[in-house]
Amino acid sequence: MSKIPEPAAAALPDPRRWRALVFIALAQLMVVLDATIVNIALPSAQQDLGISDGNRQWVITAYALAFGGLLLFGGRIADLWGRKRTFVVGLIGFAAASVLGGAATGEAMLLGSRALQGVFGALLAPAALSLLAVMFTEGRERAKAFGIYGAIAGGGGAVGLILGGFLTEYLDWRWTFYVNVPFAVVAAVGAYFVIREPAGTRNRSPLDVPGVVLSTLGLVALVYGFTRAETYGWTEDWTIIVFAASVVLLGSFVAVESVMRHPLLPLRVLADRNRAGVYLSLGLAVIAMFGLFLFLTYYLQVVKGFSPLKTGFAFLPMVVGMITGSTQIGARLMTRVPPRLLMGPGFLSASVGMLLLTQLEIDSSYVGLILPAQLLLGLGMGTAFMPAMSLATHGVQARDAGVASAMVNTSQQVGGAIGTALLNTIAASATTAYVTSHAASATTPEALRLVQLQAMVEGYTSAIWWAVGILAVAASIAVAMVDTGRPNAAPGGAVKDGAPDDEVPVPVLAH
Known part of the structure; x- marks a missing residue:
């Protein structure tokens, strides 16, 4: 007979669990903001280290390849080796790689450090999410914990833009690497002393x-x-x-x-329609979001003339929206309504915010257009991300929590790569077409400059139209595939996937 865990045995004491969440959230913030913080510092680093235009993309790509390629492996290592141990090792390694990047004296050293950051990030990210999955099993507490985690996962990229702008403008690009060290040290020390992984949740099968x-x-x-x-x-x-x-x-x-x-990846993890719906809809949403970060950053800096720091702060409404949507809407409603009724409307609200941005012009008002669009995007994404993050690991056997968490990160990483490539290609094509058809009419340098700026905006809005459609598809997938009911308000639930007697399952959602 499979065993349903006793609530007292399956969870840590409340104070310790919530203290543990602080350090898990801090580590997640570090990983997520690192995906964007280097972007703003890249021009300065390129000039300082003499990196060619052809190779500069590898500062971003080296991290993405190592991180995305090793996520499933990192998730299974967490299941096998222990999530707390993997989490702490990932933090220490990430800090060391960041020091190496900050001290880089040449191109090879910088690229090597970025790849190492990706390797240790692939250990760290799945371990963080799976720790939440096995520690928070009671409905209301899980909603609060994943509300905080969802806000960080959604808003961390924008925080990275703000922090990257501040460090690059007032200190030095190297501090976009060094800033990871205090994050990692505090999180690692806190995790070592506070986190107690629930007994019986480790997967001891061969790799x-x-x-x-x-x-x-x-x-x-x-x-x-x-x-x-x-x-x-x-x-x-x-x-x-x-x-x-x-x-x-x-x-x-x-x-x-x-x-x-x-x-390595039990196919039962993917066979569940709810998890499959989460992975697909999250991946699509990230495609749209990464495109937005890219285009809005260039629009604000190149077209509107914002400084890096001012550009970072211009993303604050989106961060506020995500935090509000995740902690005040998603977390409060997750135990009361089915997840699809949060994910579907959330992604749809984000698509409306994106739709507003298709109206961008050279002289568009930040307060009148960009700010309300960001608020809608943030609220929608925060509301959708929170139940999605929770549902992705809910109903998974504790022995598979690491690899299920890795699939969440993998869908986001692949979505980011697709979004950057696909939407940038669409934007570039529209920009080229506009310049070709309008350049002949520009008879002065000022007129030609105006045509070039308008061409850039035309490219951005063309790509943003695609992002609107992608978010609408994400909403449709969430409503069509995620058919589970609201989570149980109390711990416990049926055992799924044939868990053996010595495994402690994560409670499932009630239909």
């Missing part, structure tokens, strides 16, 4: 080495394919070869996992 190799190579090829497409085009020979390789490798990975006794 699936073929699955590790195939998934890592397949995900690296997929992320690199989108990165390469952005630079060299979608029909370039090597771009097609890399995409084809990713399809073969990931297809082989699924085939191997279906016959392995102890698979």
Whole structure:
């Protein structure tokens, strides 16, 4: 007989759990903001270290490839080795890699440090989310915990833009790396002394080495394919070869996992329609969000002439919206309504905010257009992200919590790569077309400059229209595929996926 855990045995004492959440949230903030904080500092770092225009993209790509490619491996390591131990090691390693990046004396040292950040981030991120999954099992507490986590996961990128702008403008680009050290040290020390991982939640099965190799190579090829497409085009020979390789490798990975006794990614994790709906809708939402960060940053700095710091602060309404949507709307309603009634309307509200931004012009008012659009985007995303993060690991056996958490991060990482490449390609094509058709009419340097700026805006709005559609599809998927009822308000629930007697399951959602 499978056992349903006793509430007292399955959870940490309340004060310790909530103290643990502080350090988990701090670590998650560090990982998420690192995805954008370096972007603002990149021009300064490029000039200082003599990095060529052709190689500068690798400062971003090296992190994305290591992080995205190793997430599934990192998630399973957390399940096997222990989530607390993996979490602390990931923090220490991330801090060390950040010091290396801040002290970089050349291109190779900087790129190497970014890859190392990605490696340790792939250990850290799944461990953080899976710790929440196994520590917070009671409905209302889980809602509050994931409300905080969802706000950070959604708003951390915008926080990175603010912090990156401040550090680059008033200190030095190297501080965009050094700033990770206090985050990591405080989180690691706090986690070591405070976190107590619930007993019986570790997966002690052998590591699936073929699955590790195939998934890592397949995900690296997929992320690199989108990165390469952005630079060299979608029909370039090597771009097609890399995409084809990713399809073969990931297809082989699924085939191997279906016959392995102890698979790296148990297919039961993906077979559940609710989790599949979360992974798909989150991935699509991130495609839209990454495109927005990119275009709005360029619009504010190049078209409106904002400084890096002012640009960072211009994203504050989105952060406020995400925090409000996640902690005040999502967390309060998650135990009262089915998740699809938060995710669907949330993504739809975000698409309305995005729709407002299709009206951008050179002289658009920040207060009249961009600020309300960001508030709608933030509120919608925060409301949707919070139940999505919780549902992605709810109903998963505790032994699979790490790899299920890794799938959440993988969908976001792949979504980010797709969003940057796809939407940037659409924007560039629209910009080129506008310049081609209007450049002849520009008879003075001032007129030509105006045409160039208008072309950029035309490119941004063309891509943002696609983002509107993508968010609408995400809302549709959430409503159609996520069919679970509201979470139980009390701990406990049925055991799923055939958990053996010695496993402590994470309670499932009630239908």
